[in-house]
Amino acid sequence: MTFGIKTPPAGVMAASSTAASADAATSDHLRPNSAGRTSRSSLAEQAYRQLKEGILHNKYPPGFTATEAEIAGQLAMSRTPLREALLRLQSEGLVEVTPRRGLRVLPLYPADMREIYELLCCLEAAAAEMLAKRRLPEDSIELRELEEINERMGAALELGDLNTWAAMDERFHRRLVEHCGNGRICRVAFNVWDQSHRARILTAPLRPTPTESYKEHRAVLEAIKRGDDRVAYELHRAHRYRGMTEILSLLEQHQFGHL
16 A cells, blocks of 8 residues: 655654854865765764654554655655665665655565564574673673663563553663674664564554563573573573564464554
8 A cells, every 4th residue: 555645744853954064174175075974974864763763663654655755855855865764774674665666664474573583582592692601790780780671671560551661671682682792693683673663562552461571581680690691592582482472473363464
Protein backbone atom coordinates (compact mmCIF):
# COMPACT_ATOMS: atom_id res chain seq x y z
CA MET A 1 0.00 0.00 0.00
CA THR A 2 1.31 3.49 -0.85
CA PHE A 3 0.87 6.33 1.61
CA GLY A 4 1.07 9.88 0.32
CA ILE A 5 2.75 12.60 2.29
CA LYS A 6 0.66 15.69 2.85
CA THR A 7 1.69 16.88 6.31
CA PRO A 8 4.80 16.08 8.35
CA PRO A 9 4.36 13.41 11.04
CA ALA A 10 4.25 14.66 14.63
CA GLY A 11 7.69 15.15 16.10
CA VAL A 12 9.46 15.74 12.78
CA MET A 13 10.83 19.30 12.83
CA ALA A 14 12.24 21.28 9.95
CA ALA A 15 16.01 21.05 9.81
CA SER A 16 18.09 24.15 10.28
CA SER A 17 20.31 25.02 7.32
CA THR A 18 22.45 27.63 9.10
CA ALA A 19 26.15 26.77 8.91
CA ALA A 20 28.63 27.75 11.63
CA SER A 21 30.76 30.78 10.73
CA ALA A 22 34.23 30.05 9.43
CA ASP A 23 37.31 30.73 11.54
CA ALA A 24 38.60 34.23 11.01
CA ALA A 25 42.01 32.84 10.13
CA THR A 26 40.63 30.62 7.36
CA SER A 27 41.24 31.88 3.85
CA ASP A 28 38.22 33.09 1.88
CA HIS A 29 38.47 30.44 -0.82
CA LEU A 30 38.27 27.66 1.78
CA ARG A 31 35.30 28.99 3.75
CA PRO A 32 32.41 27.85 1.51
CA ASN A 33 33.79 24.33 1.15
CA SER A 34 34.43 23.86 4.86
CA ALA A 35 31.07 25.27 5.90
CA GLY A 36 29.33 23.34 3.13
CA ARG A 37 30.79 20.02 4.26
CA THR A 38 29.85 20.71 7.89
CA SER A 39 26.33 21.79 6.96
CA ARG A 40 25.73 18.82 4.65
CA SER A 41 27.07 16.32 7.16
CA SER A 42 24.92 17.80 9.92
CA LEU A 43 21.80 17.80 7.75
CA ALA A 44 22.40 14.21 6.63
CA GLU A 45 22.71 13.11 10.26
CA GLN A 46 19.55 15.02 11.19
CA ALA A 47 17.60 13.49 8.31
CA TYR A 48 18.87 10.03 9.23
CA ARG A 49 17.80 10.37 12.86
CA GLN A 50 14.37 11.81 12.10
CA LEU A 51 13.52 9.25 9.45
CA LYS A 52 14.83 6.36 11.54
CA GLU A 53 12.79 7.48 14.55
CA GLY A 54 9.70 7.64 12.34
CA ILE A 55 10.31 4.16 10.96
CA LEU A 56 11.02 2.51 14.31
CA HIS A 57 7.90 3.98 15.90
CA ASN A 58 5.65 3.31 12.90
CA LYS A 59 5.12 6.94 11.89
CA TYR A 60 6.36 5.63 8.57
CA PRO A 61 4.72 2.18 8.56
CA PRO A 62 5.85 -0.86 6.57
CA GLY A 63 5.09 -0.34 2.88
CA PHE A 64 5.19 3.46 3.19
CA THR A 65 6.53 5.05 -0.01
CA ALA A 66 7.54 8.59 -0.89
CA THR A 67 9.72 10.38 -3.40
CA GLU A 68 12.94 12.08 -2.41
CA ALA A 69 11.35 15.41 -3.29
CA GLU A 70 8.45 14.81 -0.87
CA ILE A 71 10.73 13.84 1.99
CA ALA A 72 13.15 16.68 1.26
CA GLY A 73 10.22 19.11 1.34
CA GLN A 74 9.08 17.73 4.69
CA LEU A 75 12.50 18.08 6.22
CA ALA A 76 13.22 21.45 4.57
CA MET A 77 16.53 20.40 3.06
CA SER A 78 18.05 19.61 -0.32
CA ARG A 79 18.16 16.09 -1.73
CA THR A 80 21.94 15.69 -1.32
CA PRO A 81 22.04 15.24 2.49
CA LEU A 82 18.72 13.38 2.33
CA ARG A 83 20.15 10.89 -0.17
CA GLU A 84 23.07 10.22 2.19
CA ALA A 85 20.60 9.50 5.00
CA LEU A 86 18.48 7.21 2.82
CA LEU A 87 21.48 5.15 1.69
CA ARG A 88 22.51 4.76 5.33
CA LEU A 89 19.01 3.55 6.27
CA GLN A 90 19.07 1.18 3.30
CA SER A 91 22.37 -0.33 4.48
CA GLU A 92 20.66 -1.04 7.82
CA GLY A 93 17.81 -2.92 6.14
CA LEU A 94 15.10 -0.41 7.05
CA VAL A 95 14.26 1.03 3.61
CA GLU A 96 14.66 0.30 -0.06
CA VAL A 97 15.86 3.20 -2.21
CA THR A 98 14.96 3.18 -5.90
CA PRO A 99 16.43 5.75 -8.33
CA ARG A 100 13.83 8.30 -9.51
CA ARG A 101 11.16 6.66 -7.35
CA GLY A 102 12.28 7.38 -3.79
CA LEU A 103 12.03 5.14 -0.77
CA ARG A 104 9.92 2.28 0.50
CA VAL A 105 9.89 1.25 4.16
CA LEU A 106 10.61 -2.47 4.23
CA PRO A 107 8.26 -4.78 6.12
CA LEU A 108 9.46 -7.45 8.55
CA TYR A 109 8.02 -10.93 8.26
CA PRO A 110 7.92 -13.59 11.00
CA ALA A 111 10.77 -15.38 9.22
CA ASP A 112 12.83 -12.16 9.42
CA MET A 113 12.12 -11.92 13.14
CA ARG A 114 13.30 -15.47 13.68
CA GLU A 115 16.58 -14.71 11.92
CA ILE A 116 17.00 -11.47 13.89
CA TYR A 117 16.46 -13.13 17.26
CA GLU A 118 18.67 -16.09 16.38
CA LEU A 119 21.43 -13.59 15.64
CA LEU A 120 20.76 -11.69 18.87
CA CYS A 121 20.95 -14.95 20.83
CA CYS A 122 24.46 -15.49 19.50
CA LEU A 123 25.73 -11.91 19.70
CA GLU A 124 24.44 -11.09 23.18
CA ALA A 125 25.45 -14.44 24.64
CA ALA A 126 28.97 -13.86 23.29
CA ALA A 127 28.93 -10.36 24.80
CA ALA A 128 27.93 -11.76 28.21
CA GLU A 129 30.76 -14.29 27.97
CA MET A 130 33.30 -11.59 27.06
CA LEU A 131 32.14 -9.32 29.85
CA ALA A 132 32.54 -12.17 32.37
CA LYS A 133 36.06 -12.81 31.06
CA ARG A 134 37.00 -9.23 31.87
CA ARG A 135 36.80 -10.21 35.57
CA LEU A 136 35.67 -6.75 36.59
CA PRO A 137 35.44 -5.98 40.32
CA GLU A 138 31.88 -5.87 41.64
CA ASP A 139 32.16 -2.14 42.36
CA SER A 140 33.24 -1.34 38.80
CA ILE A 141 31.28 1.32 36.95
CA GLU A 142 30.10 -1.21 34.37
CA LEU A 143 28.69 -3.76 36.81
CA ARG A 144 27.18 -1.13 39.10
CA GLU A 145 25.40 0.38 36.09
CA LEU A 146 23.95 -2.98 35.04
CA GLU A 147 22.88 -3.63 38.64
CA GLU A 148 21.13 -0.26 38.88
CA ILE A 149 19.35 -0.70 35.54
CA ASN A 150 18.04 -4.12 36.53
CA GLU A 151 16.82 -2.83 39.90
CA ARG A 152 14.97 0.02 38.20
CA MET A 153 13.47 -2.57 35.87
CA GLY A 154 12.27 -4.64 38.85
CA ALA A 155 10.86 -1.57 40.59
CA ALA A 156 8.94 -0.55 37.46
CA LEU A 157 7.48 -4.04 37.23
CA GLU A 158 6.23 -3.87 40.82
CA LEU A 159 4.50 -0.57 40.02
CA GLY A 160 2.98 -1.94 36.83
CA ASP A 161 4.88 0.66 34.80
CA LEU A 162 5.52 -1.37 31.67
CA ASN A 163 6.83 1.59 29.67
CA THR A 164 9.67 2.16 32.13
CA TRP A 165 10.20 -1.58 32.39
CA ALA A 166 10.60 -1.85 28.60
CA ALA A 167 13.02 1.09 28.52
CA MET A 168 15.16 -0.42 31.29
CA ASP A 169 15.05 -3.86 29.70
CA GLU A 170 16.38 -2.49 26.44
CA ARG A 171 18.99 -0.41 28.28
CA PHE A 172 20.22 -3.48 30.18
CA HIS A 173 20.78 -5.39 26.95
CA ARG A 174 22.48 -2.46 25.24
CA ARG A 175 24.79 -1.71 28.15
CA LEU A 176 25.75 -5.36 28.52
CA VAL A 177 26.86 -5.43 24.88
CA GLU A 178 28.58 -2.03 25.11
CA HIS A 179 30.65 -3.19 28.09
CA CYS A 180 31.82 -6.45 26.48
CA GLY A 181 34.80 -4.73 24.88
CA ASN A 182 34.08 -5.68 21.25
CA GLY A 183 33.07 -2.72 19.12
CA ARG A 184 32.07 -4.79 16.10
CA ILE A 185 29.64 -6.87 18.14
CA CYS A 186 28.15 -3.59 19.38
CA ARG A 187 27.62 -2.20 15.89
CA VAL A 188 26.04 -5.37 14.51
CA ALA A 189 23.84 -5.90 17.59
CA PHE A 190 22.58 -2.31 17.59
CA ASN A 191 21.64 -2.54 13.92
CA VAL A 192 19.75 -5.79 14.51
CA TRP A 193 17.95 -4.33 17.53
CA ASP A 194 16.71 -1.44 15.40
CA GLN A 195 15.28 -3.86 12.85
CA SER A 196 13.36 -5.68 15.58
CA HIS A 197 12.08 -2.56 17.35
CA ARG A 198 8.73 -2.51 15.53
CA ALA A 199 8.01 -6.08 16.64
CA ARG A 200 8.73 -5.22 20.27
CA ILE A 201 6.38 -2.23 20.14
CA LEU A 202 3.65 -4.20 18.39
CA THR A 203 3.74 -7.20 20.73
CA ALA A 204 4.40 -5.38 24.02
CA PRO A 205 0.68 -5.00 24.94
CA LEU A 206 0.07 -8.65 24.04
CA ARG A 207 2.84 -10.17 26.14
CA PRO A 208 2.24 -11.58 29.63
CA THR A 209 3.61 -9.69 32.65
CA PRO A 210 7.39 -10.00 32.17
CA THR A 211 8.29 -11.32 35.61
CA GLU A 212 10.99 -13.71 34.34
CA SER A 213 13.23 -11.14 32.67
CA TYR A 214 14.31 -9.47 35.92
CA LYS A 215 15.24 -12.84 37.44
CA GLU A 216 17.09 -13.94 34.32
CA HIS A 217 19.03 -10.67 34.15
CA ARG A 218 19.96 -11.14 37.80
CA ALA A 219 21.28 -14.66 37.15
CA VAL A 220 23.33 -13.49 34.15
CA LEU A 221 24.75 -10.60 36.16
CA GLU A 222 25.75 -12.87 39.06
CA ALA A 223 27.59 -15.19 36.64
CA ILE A 224 29.40 -12.17 35.15
CA LYS A 225 30.42 -10.98 38.62
CA ARG A 226 31.85 -14.42 39.42
CA GLY A 227 33.76 -14.41 36.15
CA ASP A 228 31.93 -17.57 35.09
CA ASP A 229 31.98 -16.92 31.37
CA ARG A 230 30.42 -20.23 30.25
CA VAL A 231 27.45 -19.92 32.61
CA ALA A 232 26.97 -16.26 31.61
CA TYR A 233 26.92 -17.34 27.95
CA GLU A 234 24.41 -20.14 28.46
CA LEU A 235 22.09 -18.15 30.72
CA HIS A 236 21.94 -15.16 28.43
CA ARG A 237 21.44 -17.29 25.34
CA ALA A 238 18.53 -19.08 27.04
CA HIS A 239 17.09 -15.71 28.11
CA ARG A 240 17.11 -14.37 24.55
CA TYR A 241 15.80 -17.63 23.14
CA ARG A 242 12.81 -17.50 25.49
CA GLY A 243 12.05 -13.97 24.32
CA MET A 244 12.28 -15.04 20.70
CA THR A 245 9.88 -17.93 21.25
CA GLU A 246 7.41 -15.64 22.99
CA ILE A 247 7.37 -12.96 20.29
CA LEU A 248 7.21 -15.41 17.40
CA SER A 249 4.34 -17.21 19.09
CA LEU A 250 2.41 -13.93 19.44
CA LEU A 251 3.02 -13.02 15.80
CA GLU A 252 1.67 -16.39 14.72
CA GLN A 253 -1.21 -16.38 17.19
CA HIS A 254 -2.43 -12.96 16.04
CA GLN A 255 -1.71 -13.74 12.39
CA PHE A 256 0.58 -10.84 11.65
CA GLY A 257 1.60 -11.40 8.04
CA HIS A 258 4.20 -8.65 8.35
CA LEU A 259 5.05 -5.67 10.52
